[in-house]
Amino acid sequence: MPINHTDQLNLLKDILQNHQEDCCGSVSECEQIERLVKSLMVNENVSTEAKSILNQVYSYGQSGKYTQDLNTHIESHQDQLSDWVDTIGQYS
Numbered sequence: 253m254p255i256n257h258t259d260q261l262n263l264l265k266d267i268l269q270n271h272q273e274d275c276c277g278s279v280s281e282c283e284q285i286e287r288l289v290k291s292l293m294v295n296e297n298v299s300t301e302a303k304s305i306l307n308q309v310y311s312y313g314q315s316g317k318y319t320q321d322l323n324t325h326i327e328s329h330q331d332q333l334s335d336w337v338d339t340i341g342q343y344s
Contacts, residue, residue: 285313
């Protein structure tokens with residue numbers, strides 16, 4: 253059974269918050285970020301404002317998946333992670 257867009261936003265927020273707080277993550281988390289964002293981008297219940305943030309989050313997940321040093325990638329995005337977590341929290 254698929255989860256609804258609110259649950260997807262909450263899951264995405266949780267992953268990003270873990271990256272922010274722990275300054276580390278995994279390739280599978282980056283892949284999960286990509287899958288969640290793809291699903292949310294085609295959902296008509298997700299606002300246009302939220303989708304603009306989701307584009308940035310998708311790029312973060314995609315570049316994280318291919319980086320040689322994921323922890324450095326996460327550390328270099330701390331400000332954005334904080335902003336994304338706050339913004340996604342407003343839409344979930």
